[in-house]
Amino acid sequence: MTRRIRSLPFIVTLALALGFALAQTTVTIATVNNPDMQIMEELSSVFEAQNPDVALEWLILDEATLRSRLTTDIATGSGSFDIVTVGAYETPLWGQNEWIESIDGLAEQYPDAAEGYDFDDLLPAIADGLRVDGELFAVPFYGESSFTMYNEAMLEGAGLTMPEQPTWQEVRDIACEVHDPANGVNGIVMRGKPGWGDNMGPITTVVNTFGGQWFDAEGVPQIDTPEWNEALTFYRDLVQECGPPGVTGISFPEGLSLMSQGQAAIWVDATVAAGFLANSPVGDAMGHALAPVGPVAKGNQWLWSWNLAIPTTSDAIEEAFRFMMWATSKEYIELVAQEESWAQVPPGTRTSTYQREEYQEAAPFAGLVLQAIQNADPTDATAEPQVAPGIQFVQIPEFQGIGAQVGQIVAEALSGDITVERALERSQRVAAEAMQDAGYY
Amino acid sequence: MASSQPTAATQSAPAPRSRVGERRKFLSAPAIVFLIAVTQVPFAMTIWYSFTNWNLLRPASTGFLGWDRMWRNFSRILSNPDFWTILWNTLFLTGSVVVLSFVFGMMFALLLNRPFPGRAIARTMLISPFLVMPVAAAIVWKFLLLDPSNGLSAWVFRSVLGIQSVYLVEVAPMLSIIGIVSWQWIPFVMLILLAGLQSLPEEIVEAAQLDGAGPLRMFVNITLPHLRRFIEIALLLEVIFVLSIFGQIFVVTSGGPGIRTTNLPYQIFLEAFSSFNIGRASAYGIFAIILANIAMILFLQVVRRHRLEGTS
Numbered sequence: 001m002t003r004r005i006r007s008l009p010f011i012v013t014l015a016l017a018l019g020f021a022l023a024q025t026t027v028t029i030a031t032v033n034n035p036d037m038q039i040m041e042e043l044s045s046v047f048e049a050q051n052p053d054v055a056l057e058w059l060i061l062d063e064a065t066l067r068s069r070l071t072t073d074i075a076t077g078s079g080s081f082d083i084v085t086v087g088a089y090e091t092p093l094w095g096q097n098e099w100i101e102s103i104d105g106l107a108e109q110y111p112d113a114a115e116g117y118d119f120d121d122l123l124p125a126i127a128d129g130l131r132v133d134g135e136l137f138a139v140p141f142y143g144e145s146s147f148t149m150y151n152e153a154m155l156e157g158a159g160l161t162m163p164e165q166p167t168w169q170e171v172r173d174i175a176c177e178v179h180d181p182a183n184g185v186n187g188i189v190m191r192g193k194p195g196w197g198d199n200m201g202p203i204t205t206v207v208n209t210f211g212g213q214w215f216d217a218e219g220v221p222q223i224d225t226p227e228w229n230e231a232l233t234f235y236r237d238l239v240q241e242c243g244p245p246g247v248t249g250i251s252f253p254e255g256l257s258l259m260s261q262g263q264a265a266i267w268v269d270a271t272v273a274a275g276f277l278a279n280s281p282v283g284d285a286m287g288h289a290l291a292p293v294g295p296v297a298k299g300n301q302w303l304w305s306w307n308l309a310i311p312t313t314s315d316a317i318e319e320a321f322r323f324m325m326w327a328t329s330k331e332y333i334e335l336v337a338q339e340e341s342w343a344q345v346p347p348g349t350r351t352s353t354y355q356r357e358e359y360q361e362a363a364p365f366a367g368l369v370l371q372a373i374q375n376a377d378p379t380d381a382t383a384e385p386q387v388a389p390g391i392q393f394v395q396i397p398e399f400q401g402i403g404a405q406v407g408q409i410v411a412e413a414l415s416g417d418i419t420v421e422r423a424l425e426r427s428q429r430v431a432a433e434a435m436q437d438a439g440y441y
Numbered sequence: 442m443a444s445s446q447p448t449a450a451t452q453s454a455p456a457p458r459s460r461v462g463e464r465r466k467f468l469s470a471p472a473i474v475f476l477i478a479v480t481q482v483p484f485a486m487t488i489w490y491s492f493t494n495w496n497l498l499r500p501a502s503t504g505f506l507g508w509d510r511m512w513r514n515f516s517r518i519l520s521n522p523d524f525w526t527i528l529w530n531t532l533f534l535t536g537s538v539v540v541l542s543f544v545f546g547m548m549f550a551l552l553l554n555r556p557f558p559g560r561a562i563a564r565t566m567l568i569s570p571f572l573v574m575p576v577a578a579a580i581v582w583k584f585l586l587l588d589p590s591n592g593l594s595a596w597v598f599r600s601v602l603g604i605q606s607v608y609l610v611e612v613a614p615m616l617s618i619i620g621i622v623s624w625q626w627i628p629f630v631m632l633i634l635l636a637g638l639q640s641l642p643e644e645i646v647e648a649a650q651l652d653g654a655g656p657l658r659m660f661v662n663i664t665l666p667h668l669r670r671f672i673e674i675a676l677l678l679e680v681i682f683v684l685s686i687f688g689q690i691f692v693v694t695s696g697g698p699g700i701r702t703t704n705l706p707y708q709i710f711l712e713a714f715s716s717f718n719i720g721r722a723s724a725y726g727i728f729a730i731i732l733a734n735i736a737m738i739l740f741l742q743v744v745r746r747h748r749l750e751g752t753s
Contacts, residue, residue, distance in 0.1 A: 068717075072714065093498050249698075401716030412699060
């Protein structure tokens with residue numbers, strides 16, 4: 001008898017705890033292991049405290065693993081995730097396939113969660129890339145473009161200045177002037193590591209501004225052309241003559257490391273790098289300019305975003321939508337500024353971020369980043385019309401395969417193993433086969 | 442086996458025994474169905490997918506390619522010059538690992554077959570590489586042993602050899618992979634050969650010694666013929682497993698630089714999970730199956746010929 005009474009409080013507690021646990025809905029989130037997303041995971045306890053009925057579960061992976069994991073998961077309809085992190089390349093493709101929920105539809109369905117979100121505040125250049133027929137399919141968490149970062153001290157030492165809008169020829173002249181490998185200074189560092197998200201990113205922007213393009217309006221590959229030849233020859237000579245050795249091993253992390261150790265003078269890469277460099281030993285010496293242009297003033301700066309979307313297979317759509325609205329809101333940006341610092345707020349998503357004085361102070365390059373993002377137009381990035389939008393990629397399902405193979409062949413040309421002509425000839429054949437097989441022409 | 446059993450049974454007790462036999466067959470049916478389901482259905486689906494143009498990002502593209510174009514995935518692969526490099530990589534990797542692990546496995550087995558103090562500990566330590574998970578082993582090799590600035594190889598280069606440290610994975614990617622995979626497979630060969638050596642009858646050894654056979658003679662005429670069966674089974678299993686090596690390549694080189702360490706399994710992975718081209722990946726899979734079968738048939742034939750020579 002006494003024993004039963006004593007155990008009663010325990011049973012009541014257990015029952016309460018169980019009831020509470022049952023009332024909670026689990027939202028599973030898959031995201032990239034970038035610093036900005038890691039901050040989101042850390043701060044998500046604030047959301048859980050405000051929404052006791054939601055429990056968050058996280059899966060954080062590197063970009064390549066995440067992409068293959070999510071694509072296979074969603075294409076086979078296995079529905080393990082309630083929120084997925086999708087790149088600018090995939091979002092419209094997934095939207096067309098009806099793999100992810102329309103955000104406009106959800107905002108109508110759950111007006112409470114979307115209250116005060118201010119969709120008009122999202123940077124138009126970024127948000128437009130997430131629409132299919134005017135309908136939004138994901139919300140941007142992080143956005144970037146590309147621009148020129150340079151070591152002002154090194155340039156001044158050689159009596160040189162970088163214009164705010166340099167041409168590729170000017171960049172090359174400056175880079176080769178300060179190139180001094182004997183003293184551990186490389187004129188310029190550019191990506192050469194094979195991959196559509198590695199070397200083909202910057203190389204495609206150079207091709208665009210030299211007047212070339214991957215495909216014509218029907219999808220016929222245009223790689224075996226004088227424009228590509230000129231662009232790739234320029235790029236190869238630039239990295240071979242005025243850059244560090246081993247170009248085919250260099251991608252974003254390697255470039256960042258060379259720049260931050262003062263071993264390279266110029267780097268044209270993602271705008272997000274400027275924030276990292278500001279906190280490096282060369283932080284005070286850094287100068288910034290727009291991405292270099294060539295003969296055609298188009299497509300010379302890329303546009304990329306990481307976005308949150310809800311798979312149609314999710315069984316916790318309302319809860320997922322609530323979290324998504326929270327994590328991309330103005331309030332969230334304030335929260336990061338408060339808990340971390342203004343320099344660490346996710347860039348490239350909201351106009352209001354760039355209007356904050358605190359942000360401009362913490363990130364002096366912010367104005368230039370905003371300008372780069374606004375200048376970048378994925379729907380008009382090439383001299384002649386192209387089959388699908390995209391600046392440093394082409395928004396068709398076949399691009400990942402083609403881009404990976406061409407990246408491989410181009411890397412061989414950059415290292416000098418094969419000629420530019422041979423590389424373009426082979427790339428053209430690879431791309432033509434894939435596009436014919438897919439039935440474009 | 443199945444046909445001889447009922448006839449043997451009819452001689453002693455005709456009616457009940459045969460019914461038992463039939464019932465036994467019926468009982469084995471679920472196992473057979475299960476076996477077919479888990480082995481042949483995926484294989485049949487791979488064949489089917491290899492005749493489609495399925496790109497994961499294009500859900501509508503799962504249909505048959507059409508009779509006139511059904512072989513397109515295969516012909517595209519055959520006309521791709523990279524395919525022949527990948528094929529050569531696969532064969533070179535497998536062949537080198539088999540030869541290396543056989544030579545070293547035999548050496549270690551012979552050494553461990555002699556009594557010496559601490560033999561049990563030495564045996565356990567020599568076997569342990571085989572028990573480490575491939576990915577864990579690859580990570581240990583990449584970051585602890587071969588790292589050009591902090592690895593053991595850096596210390597060997599600088600302090601022992603007194604030369605500048607080089608990154609072996611970059612200088613000799615294929616040899617690095619061969620070294621790592623061999624390191625894992627030597628213990629396997631050693632273990633099986635050691636079991637074989639220990640089953641060698643003492644009397645034969647003594648008789649040969651009485652006849653005045655030297656150590657080399659003993660090895661060639663007594664030990665090797667006795668071990669033939671064990672060598673066959675060890676190398677056969679090894680060929681099957683090393684043909685499909687993936688983890689070490691994925692971790693250490695990611696198939697690079699270029700495609701210099703890409704083998705067929707890694708290429709299948711790239712087609713399926715980086716290009717999302719399921720049709721092409723399945724066609725590569727068919728080639729991998731054909732290759733494994735050719736390798737197996739050739740291998741078995743070589744072994745069988747040896748056995749015939751041995752008996753004649």
